[in-house]
Amino acid sequence: MSNCFEIKCSSSKSLARSGVLHTAHVDVVTPFFMPVATKGAVKFVTHPQLQKEMNVECLISNAFINYLKPGLSLIEKAGGLHKFVSWDKALFTDSGGFQLILDQFIHKVTDKGVYFKNPFDKSIELVTPAKATLIQNSLGSDVAMCLDHQPLFGKSRVDYLDSAIRTIEWAQECKKAHEENEGKLNKKQLLFGIAQGGVHKDIRCKCALALHKVGFDAVALGGFGIGEAQVDMYSIIKEVKKVLPENNATYIMGIGSPIEILNAVENGADMFDSAYPTRMARHGLIFTHNGQIKIERAFHKDFFIPLDEECDCFVCKNYTRAYLHHLFKTHEQNGLMLLSYHNTYFITNLMKEIRVAINENRFEKFKSDFEKKYSKKDN
Amino acid sequence: MSNCFEIKCSSSKSLARSGVLHTAHVDVVTPFFMPVATKGAVKFVTHPQLQKEMNVECLISNAFINYLKPGLSLIEKAGGLHKFVSWDKALFTDSGGFQLILDQFIHKVTDKGVYFKNPFDKSIELVTPAKATLIQNSLGSDVAMCLDHQPLFGKSRVDYLDSAIRTIEWAQECKKAHEENEGKLNKKQLLFGIAQGGVHKDIRCKCALALHKVGFDAVALGGFGIGEAQVDMYSIIKEVKKVLPENNATYIMGIGSPIEILNAVENGADMFDSAYPTRMARHGLIFTHNGQIKIERAFHKDFFIPLDEECDCFVCKNYTRAYLHHLFKTHEQNGLMLLSYHNTYFITNLMKEIRVAINENRFEKFKSDFEKKYSKKDN
Numbered sequence: 150m151s152n153c154f155e156i157k158c159s160s161s162k163s164l165a166r167s168g169v170l171h172t173a174h175v176d177v178v179t180p181f182f183m184p185v186a187t188k189g190a191v192k193f194v195t196h197p198q199l200q201k202e203m204n205v206e207c208l209i210s211n212a213f214i215n216y217l218k219p220g221l222s223l224i225e226k227a228g229g230l231h232k233f234v235s236w237d238k239a240l241f242t243d244s245g246g247f248q249l250i251l252d253q254f255i256h257k258v259t260d261k262g263v264y265f266k267n268p269f270d271k272s273i274e275l276v277t278p279a280k281a282t283l284i285q286n287s288l289g290s291d292v293a294m295c296l297d298h299q300p301l302f303g304k305s306r307v308d309y310l311d312s313a314i315r316t317i318e319w320a321q322e323c324k325k326a327h328e329e330n331e332g333k334l335n336k337k338q339l340l341f342g343i344a345q346g347g348v349h350k351d352i353r354c355k356c357a358l359a360l361h362k363v364g365f366d367a368v369a370l371g372g373f374g375i376g377e378a379q380v381d382m383y384s385i386i387k388e389v390k391k392v393l394p395e396n397n398a399t400y401i402m403g404i405g406s407p408i409e410i411l412n413a414v415e416n417g418a419d420m421f422d423s424a425y426p427t428r429m430a431r432h433g434l435i436f437t438h439n440g441q442i443k444i445e446r447a448f449h450k451d452f453f454i455p456l457d458e459e460c461d462c463f464v465c466k467n468y469t470r471a472y473l474h475h476l477f478k479t480h481e482q483n484g485l486m487l488l489s490y491h492n493t494y495f496i497t498n499l500m501k502e503i504r505v506a507i508n509e510n511r512f513e514k515f516k517s518d519f520e521k522k523y524s525k526k527d528n
Numbered sequence: 529m530s531n532c533f534e535i536k537c538s539s540s541k542s543l544a545r546s547g548v549l550h551t552a553h554v555d556v557v558t559p560f561f562m563p564v565a566t567k568g569a570v571k572f573v574t575h576p577q578l579q580k581e582m583n584v585e586c587l588i589s590n591a592f593i594n595y596l597k598p599g600l601s602l603i604e605k606a607g608g609l610h611k612f613v614s615w616d617k618a619l620f621t622d623s624g625g626f627q628l629i630l631d632q633f634i635h636k637v638t639d640k641g642v643y644f645k646n647p648f649d650k651s652i653e654l655v656t657p658a659k660a661t662l663i664q665n666s667l668g669s670d671v672a673m674c675l676d677h678q679p680l681f682g683k684s685r686v687d688y689l690d691s692a693i694r695t696i697e698w699a700q701e702c703k704k705a706h707e708e709n710e711g712k713l714n715k716k717q718l719l720f721g722i723a724q725g726g727v728h729k730d731i732r733c734k735c736a737l738a739l740h741k742v743g744f745d746a747v748a749l750g751g752f753g754i755g756e757a758q759v760d761m762y763s764i765i766k767e768v769k770k771v772l773p774e775n776n777a778t779y780i781m782g783i784g785s786p787i788e789i790l791n792a793v794e795n796g797a798d799m800f801d802s803a804y805p806t807r808m809a810r811h812g813l814i815f816t817h818n819g820q821i822k823i824e825r826a827f828h829k830d831f832f833i834p835l836d837e838e839c840d841c842f843v844c845k846n847y848t849r850a851y852l853h854h855l856f857k858t859h860e861q862n863g864l865m866l867l868s869y870h871n872t873y874f875i876t877n878l879m880k881e882i883r884v885a886i887n888e889n890r891f892e893k894f895k896s897d898f899e900k901k902y903s904k905k906d907n
Contacts, residue, residue, distance in 0.1 A: 486865065
């Protein structure tokens with residue numbers, strides 16, 4: 150394990166901790182949340198809004214999607230993914246493992262790798278662990294993720310065991326390919342393994358420990374956010390952490406709701422990514438300090454208050470729910486921009502508050518106060 | 529005619545002039561261009577981007593659309609349209625006359641007024657000139673526009689004459705209603721007449737003169753941008769100006785392309801509005817100092833230069849054509865945000881350059897230099 154992660158403050162009352170992830174482009178303070186820029190852009194939120202107005206220091210993009218379009222040769226010609234998308238802060242790339250659960254992408258999985266369907270031209274292509282790694286080497290992201298095998302939620306224990314074993318085998322191939330290609334574009338590119346195993350603690354822990362032994366910069370937890378009970382996720386995080394070194398940068402993939410983040414942080418999680426905040430915004434589901442609201446409800450039609458009176462984003466400082474309700478109901482995409490901005494700001498600001506609370510050793514109080522207000526009935 | 533408009537500098541070589549339009553909310557320097565916020569929001573561009581980053585001081589919204597949704601009572605409850613949409617600079621409202629040429633809105637026109645189809649519930653509603661005025665009084669816009677009768681392009685001379693006569697009659701009713709309702713919300717709301725007559729100079733001039741005699745704050749020219757030859761428009765502007773006082777604030781409705789604006793300004797036009805810049809952006813047609821480009825062309829796929837090397841908007845300072853081509857081709861709406869921003873910035877910046885050139889008495893040189901570069905073949 151490399152020294153990519155340093156713990157700064159640890160809570161005296163829980164497993165929560167703050168720290169720093171050192172990447173080639175920038176040091177990112179943890180715990181942090183990465184907005185998702187699958188095709189190189191966050192939906193309805195611009196880079197300057199993220200960087201300058203929200204102090205977002207890390208995005209995640211999708212290696213496989215970028216590989217298909219615009220294609221590796223173009224991105225190499227641009228000088229790497231950072232340059233192609235004009236993002237000079239930290240950048241993770243997911244290998245495409247998550248696409249395994251999406252019908253539009255998956256053809257079949259064998260021990261060799263994943264046979265993907267190219268959604269653009271319907272061709273079938275084998276992506277091996279080595280190839281998934283090579284793609285990310287070429288993209289030059291700061292953190293590359295191993296190709297993992299994520300089963301659909303609700304599969305049998307045997308399926309989870311199979312996928313965990315395959316994930317470990319693939320991870321070894323990823324590691325080998327990464328060492329062979331090291332320094333191609335980003336000499337300090339980190340490589341994280343991804344522990345699978347669903348909600349089976351023993352499988353998760355064995356998978357995580359095996360990956361740790363392979364020697365990754367960190368071991369992440371994948372396969373959440375697709376149907377499992379939240380409490381199962383929290384206890385899995387807690388158990389997995391027991392078998393890993395304390396300074397393993399604990400990245401929980403695919404998690405982006407305020408309550409899940411708070412609970413994961415309490416159990417020692419350090420980083421998150423999810424399209425949840427922006428996707429929810431496009432559906433009119435808005436985070437506020439007093440719980441989630443549905444902006445399309447008639448209730449908001451003549452409600453001349455901000456989305457969230459405790460939020461200081463430009464949307465909350467400038468606009469009323471009545472106006473945003475109007476834009477949403479009349480399908481004005483300007484409304485989706487404003488709602489996506491707010492939800493992204495909210496979650497980014499929550500991470501900042503979490504970090505401050507941990508540093509001041511009052512995270513648990515902060516969490517309980519936040520949850521008490523947030524769990525109000527949907528209004 | 530009121531003293532709402534002051535001329536500051538007049539060109540010694542053409543009819544171009546700079547000036548100031550005094551409105552209840554803000555003084556707006558002319559010539560200016562108004563982005564269109566039909567439903568209270570410019571498509572894909574936020575108010576802070578317009579106000580703070582582009583110094584846009586005036587928008588135009590649609591009175592009839594606002595009347596239908598969200599409805600007058602809600603906007604009155606909010607304290608007027610400015611407050612409802614959170615815009616504290618100048619705001620024009622169009623009466624809805626332009627919708628007369630759109631099938632989805634028009635049922636029939638009689639001397640009484642316009643029978644509109646409500647596109648939301650398919651009901652038919654008569655909007656009289658008085659009602660169109662009353663709606664705008666309730667909205668509290670800074671400049672209300674008379675209900676005018678705009679024939680479809682290509683109708684016979686008799687049709688244009690009929691519509692001009694009807695426009696004059698309606699304008700008198702608008703004026704009467706405006707006087708009766710004056711001060712309802714915006715005590716200094718201006719009321720502009722709209723001269724019709726297509727490309728028939730005699731009809732246009734008679735219509736404009738008749739409207740001037742009714743006593744509006746200014747007489748605008750409507751019905752352009754729907755198919756007439758550009759040269760016809762320029763000569764109409766020139767002729768109409770001869771029959772109106774020099775200090776008539778000359779608003780050319782529905783015009784938004786760089787070349788048309790430059791030529792109209794040369795003939796004495798002071799203000800413009802059009803959805804053209806943002807609509808073109810959504811179609812990937814981009815304004816640059818070297819002419820219009822189509823971002824979807826394969827030509828731009830690996831072109832790592834800004835949209836416009838002479839533009840200093842954040843899109844041109846941060847992104848390449850290659851990236852914007854990628855976003856456009858993969859239908860990322862983030863790309864439409866960036867392209868809409870650039871086109872709006874470009875036209876807003878052009879207006880600033882026009883004003884400076886007029887004030888320095890070098891507008892004609894500026895225009896000819898701009899046109900020479902802009903008229904390059906589409907690249």
